[in-house]
């Protein structure tokens with residue numbers, strides 16, 4: 001995989017400052033899936049080109065992975081040659097500062113639009129030149145695309161899906177790199193190897209200012225997050241938010257996940273147990289973090305003990321449903337003033353969440369990728385720091401009781417993990433100790449020895465806070 005960036009600004013060698021890489025040197029970076037080499041095939045005053053050559057290790061890549069496309073496909077495929085998400089990952093690792101617009105030596109250079117050209121030698125494109133143009137031209141790029149034949153010696157075999165693509169415009173290097181970073185993985189429409197919630201966050205962050213108003217934003221987002229419909233839906237909702245004219249597409253809403261966990265009674269029992277713990281904490285000002293469609297909020301609003309109730313969720317759609325179900329806009333004024341909904345992510349420190357008596361997280365943590373849990377731990381226990389935290393999560397041991405789930409699977413397609421009681425307690429005790437909380441454990445729902453209850457609950461109290 002080869003990506004070349006050329007500028008003709010004078011002196012063109014300023015590109016070396018912008019990329020933080022000296023034009024005279026070849027540099028090599030070790031990545032988890034191979035090596036990236038950076039070099040400058042030309043570095044004259046009127047034209048300078050920097051190349052990023054990615055040397056993917058196809059054997060290292062499959063080590064430890066199961067085979068989805070048959071055993072041979074793991075070793076015989078186009079990954080080492082074609083530009084896919086690997087190239088995006090390499091751009092962010094090797095040219096990350098430049099993509100973020102940082103240039104310590106020459107800060108003014110980073111914000112100045114300069115004539116730039118990017119060439120990708122082998123880009124697999126599903127949707128052909130038409131799709132290439134539909135993606136790049138609305139962003140103001142000129143584009144030339146040449147399709148590679150399947151085999152040079154046998155033209156009668158026809159064309160391959162690979163293109164040599166050159167795009168050019170006068171812009172900042174940061175914008176060019178951010179747009180390539182987001183768009184390169186979109187063209188091949190294959191499963192990528194890094195797609196997860198983090199990827200969505202990156203897509204949205206790097207798409208800031210241009211993706212929300214792009215005419216192909218649905219298709220770009222769909223391809224990017226192809227194998228994760230729930231992420232796709234969420235990404236579109238957030239893009240629609242960003243773009244004033246944006247409508248959430250029907251298609252996206254139709255992808256709403258359905259809960260598959262057991263009987264309705266368990267939900268009620270869970271909400272009852274959480275309410276009991278919140279009441280016992282004597283809290284008046286409470287947060288429902290990851291409030292979803294507002295099941296707990298409805299009970300909180302009914303109880304006069306709570307005089308400030310705040311529901312927080314990352315999903316706009318869930319918040320809209322909560323707003324409609326709770327009829328927040330139709331409550332008598334005094335009651336309505338008690339309850340609010342906030343759009344936010346528990347991945348980021350948020351001052352709006354600080355200073356509350358208690359917080360509930362009902363069936364939320366298992367939706368986070370394990371590495372993201374560390375962010376939540378700090379956001380919740382270190383920064384928001386409520387007196388009491390009531391947290392529930394499935395007890396994985398119990399799944400064998402439900403035929404539809406069984407031991408091997410999770411209760412919900414969007415769950416990233418489900419903990420046994422020992423795993424949950426080990427996590428909770430460690431977090432409590434780290435942030436100065438004590439924790440008690442309770443089972444919720446019918447108990448079946450030796451499996452325990454279907455839901456496990458931890459009640460954390462901050463040292464020094466009053467327990468009644």
Ligand code: SAH
Pocket residue numbers: 289290291292293294295296312313314315318344345346347361362363364367368
């Ligand atoms: N507490 C609700 C919903 C549980 S489903 C109930 O018991 O019915 C999990 C919820 O967590 C979803 O609504 C999802 O949008 C939300 N969520 C997932 N990741 C989040 C994050 N990073 N920040 C805030 N909310 C999140």
